[in-house]
Amino acid sequence: MKNLPTSKPAILAPAGNKASFLAAVAAGADAVYCGMKQFSARMAAQNFSLAELASLAELARSKGVSVYIAFNTVIKPAELNDAAAMLLQLKESVKPDALIVQDLAMIELARRVKINSELHLSTLANVSFAKALKCVANLQNVSRVVLPRELSVDEIKAMAAACPAGIGLEVFIHGALCYGISGRCYWSSYMGGKSGLRGRCVQPCRRRYRSGDTEKRFFSCRDLSLDVLAKVLLSIPEIKAWKIEGRKKGPHYVYYTVSAYKMLRDHGHEPDKKKAALEMLSLALGRVSTHYGFLPQRPQIPIQADDHTGSGRLMGYLQGPKERPFLITREALLPGDVLRVGYEDDAWHIVKRLNRHVPAKGRWVIKMDARKHKVKGTPVFLIDRQEPELKELLAALESEMQTMAESNQRVVDVPLRLPRFRGKAPAPFELRVFRTPAAGGGTAATGVWLSKKALHSCNDPLAAGVWWWLPPVIWPADEDEQAGLVEIAVKKRARNFVLNAPWQVALLPKGRNMNLWSGPFCNITSGLSVSALKSLGFSGAVVSPELGEQDFLDLPGQSSLPLGIVLFGNWPLCVSRTLSEQMDLDTPFVSPRGEHAWVAKHGSEYWTYPNWVLDTTMKREILLRAGYRCFIHLMEPVPKSVTMKKRPGLWNWRMGMR
Numbered sequence: 001m002k003n004l005p006t007s008k009p010a011i012l013a014p015a016g017n018k019a020s021f022l023a024a025v026a027a028g029a030d031a032v033y034c035g036m037k038q039f040s041a042r043m044a045a046q047n048f049s050l051a052e053l054a055s056l057a058e059l060a061r062s063k064g065v066s067v068y069i070a071f072n073t074v075i076k077p078a079e080l081n082d083a084a085a086m087l088l089q090l091k092e093s094v095k096p097d098a099l100i101v102q103d104l105a106m107i108e109l110a111r112r113v114k115i116n117s118e119l120h121l122s123t124l125a126n127v128s129f130a131k132a133l134k135c136v137a138n139l140q141n142v143s144r145v146v147l148p149r150e151l152s153v154d155e156i157k158a159m160a161a162a163c164p165a166g167i168g169l170e171v172f173i174h175g176a177l178c179y180g181i182s183g184r185c186y187w188s189s190y191m192g193g194k195s196g197l198r199g200r201c202v203q204p205c206r207r208r209y210r211s212g213d214t215e216k217r218f219f220s221c222r223d224l225s226l227d228v229l230a231k232v233l234l235s236i237p238e239i240k241a242w243k244i245e246g247r248k249k250g251p252h253y254v255y256y257t258v259s260a261y262k263m264l265r266d267h268g269h270e271p272d273k274k275k276a277a278l279e280m281l282s283l284a285l286g287r288v289s290t291h292y293g294f295l296p297q298r299p300q301i302p303i304q305a306d307d308h309t310g311s312g313r314l315m316g317y318l319q320g321p322k323e324r325p326f327l328i329t330r331e332a333l334l335p336g337d338v339l340r341v342g343y344e345d346d347a348w349h350i351v352k353r354l355n356r357h358v359p360a361k362g363r364w365v366i367k368m369d370a371r372k373h374k375v376k377g378t379p380v381f382l383i384d385r386q387e388p389e390l391k392e393l394l395a396a397l398e399s400e401m402q403t404m405a406e407s408n409q410r411v412v413d414v415p416l417r418l419p420r421f422r423g424k425a426p427a428p429f430e431l432r433v434f435r436t437p438a439a440g441g442g443t444a445a446t447g448v449w450l451s452k453k454a455l456h457s458c459n460d461p462l463a464a465g466v467w468w469w470l471p472p473v474i475w476p477a478d479e480d481e482q483a484g485l486v487e488i489a490v491k492k493r494a495r496n497f498v499l500n501a502p503w504q505v506a507l508l509p510k511g512r513n514m515n516l517w518s519g520p521f522c523n524i525t526s527g528l529s530v531s532a533l534k535s536l537g538f539s540g541a542v543v544s545p546e547l548g549e550q551d552f553l554d555l556p557g558q559s560s561l562p563l564g565i566v567l568f569g570n571w572p573l574c575v576s577r578t579l580s581e582q583m584d585l586d587t588p589f590v591s592p593r594g595e596h597a598w599v600a601k602h603g604s605e606y607w608t609y610p611n612w613v614l615d616t617t618m619k620r621e622i623l624l625r626a627g628y629r630c631f632i633h634l635m636e637p638v639p640k641s642v643t644m645k646k647r648p649g650l651w652n653w654r655m656g657m658r
Helices: 018-027 050-062 077-094 104-112 132-136 153-161 227-235 251-267 271-282 388-400 452-456 460-465 479-491 502-507 527-535 549-558 617-626
Strands: 010-014 031-035 066-071 098-101 118-121 142-146 168-175 209-211 214-216 223-225 239-244 313-319 326-328 338-341 350-353 363-365 379-384 429-434 445-449 467-469 496-499 515-518 540-542 563-569 574-576 596-602 605-610 630-634
Touching (some): 018 031, 018 050, 018 251, 018 388, 077 527, 098 142, 104 118, 104 527, 142 239, 227 239, 227 251, 227 271, 251 388, 479 502, 549 617, 563 617
Parallel strands (some): 010 031, 010 239, 031 066, 118 142, 496 515, 515 540, 563 630
Antiparallel strands (some): 209 214, 326 363, 338 379, 574 605, 596 605
C-alpha cells in the first residue's frame, strides 16, 4: 500500500468488475477489494477470472494500490481441495496483499499453502465485542478485523481500546445495509437454499410484506453514509481502513464515493472541500442514506417503511397513458445512462440504456408492454452512468494493463489430512433448549439461553447440569454483563456452555474444566473449521443447519470433535439489531408468496421466525450412523397470534446449501 501517514486510514474501494476496479484506481483509492468467481460473498457481482485479476493487480501495484481478495464464504466439506487450489493460484499469479476470510477453515488453508498475504476477518465472522479481539490475536497471520456495521462510534472506540498489538480495525463508512446482523441472516437460504454466507443472497428483506391491512417494505434498509461524521474516526489510530460497500455497483458509484471520502479524509476541515465531497456522494447513485447507530446519542432507525429504498437515484415516476408512458426527469440524463423502471423485486421491472440526452424536466418516452408492466406511478431509477470524462480515465488505465494468459485452475494435492476424533465419543443424547428452564424436562438434557432471569430461576444443582447457551451476537456494551452471567453460572458449578461465536471463549474463566461446544450460529461447515475450534479449546461442535444432506453426512468423517446438529425447532430467518417502528412484535406478517413469520425480541436483538419448524427428526438414524452425537431441539415461545403451519422442515437437506 502507498505510504500513508500513520494517522490516516486507507480508503478501501469495492470492485465487482473491471470497470469498477479501474474506477477505484482512477479515483485514488489506497486499496481495492474484489472477489473471484468462486468463494466470494458477492457471487451476484460479475467478479474476476484469475488472468483478469492478475492483470489488474499488476496495474494496481504500479500505482501504489493494494489488492485484497474476498475469499469470504463458508467452505463445505467437499470444497476444501478446490479452495486450496484457488489459494495457490492466487499466490502465484495475483499475489494479493490480503485475503478477507469468514471461515476458520480458510485460516488453516492459507497456512498450509504458505500464502504470504495478510488475513482479514470479514464482518461475516461477527467479531462484535472487545474481548473477542484477544482471541482473534491468537489466530495465525490474522492482522485485521472488519467491524459490524451496527456499531456506534463509542462501541468502535471500545473495540479500538481493546486492540492487541498487531491487530487493526476496518470500519464500513458507506454502502448498503443488511437488515440482519452479518453472519446471522439465513432468510435467503431458508427460502430456497441461496445462502448469504455463500454470497448468493436474493435479498428477501428488500421485498414488500403485509402486516394487518398494510403492505410495505418493513425490512428494507437505507444505505449507510457516514459522510462528514467519518472525520471522528480519524482520531482512532487502530482503524486502518475506511471501507466502502458495493461490489455489485458500477464504476460511477465507485469513482464518486472514493473521491468523496478521500476528500473528507484529507481536507474535511475545509468548508469548500466538504461541500464538494457531499455533492459527490449525492451523485453516487445510492439509496436514501442514514447514519444508523453511529451517533449513540442520536441513533437513526435505518428502515423507513414508506421510503422507496430502490437501488439507484430516483429520477421520477411514470406518467401518461399505458400505450405511451413517459418520465419527466428530475435531472438531466446522459447518453449511455442505465435506468431501471420499477423495483428490483418487481418481477416485471425492466432496465433501459438511454441513447440520447434528456434535459432536466425533459420528457423521456419509454417503450413498454402495458399488458406485462405496471405503468402509471412506477418509479424510475438511474442505476449506472459513465460520463465521457470517466470513460476516458478508465480507457487510459486499461491501455496500461498487460494482458495475462488465462491459466486453467490446477487440481492441487494440498495435504489436507484432518485429525479424526480419537477420544471416547459421548453416548448419543437429545438436548432441548429453552429461554427459561422448563418444568420437569423428561429424559432429555436441558439447554437454556443464558440470561439473568434464567439463572435466577435455577438452583445450584439444576444450574450445574444445564447446557448454557450464549447469544448469537454480543455487543461491546453487553460483554461485561455476559461475562458476569457466565461467572454466576460457573459459581453455580455449571460447566456445559454452548458458544455461538468462536470468540466467546474470551468470556469464559481460564483454568476450569469446561465442556465447551460451538453452537449452530458459528456456521461450522467443514472439518478444518472444527480443527480450528479444537485448538481454541472446544470439546464439541454443532454444525451449521444450512447444510445439505451430503455435507451433513461427510462432515463427521472430517471431524476431530464430537458433532451435534439442530434436529428440530424454531430456527430464525435472521437476527437483527433494529426494527421498523411500523412493525409490531409477536404479530404475524406475510411475505409476497404467502409465507407467515413474526418478530420476537430476545435481549437487545430482534429475531424473525417463520411459522413452521426446522424438522429433520425423520433423518435422525441416518445422522446417528454418520457419527452425530448431540441432537438439538430449539423450543422457542410462539405468540398466541401465530398459527404454526405443518410443512416439510428439511431446509436445504435435499437441494443443498448453494
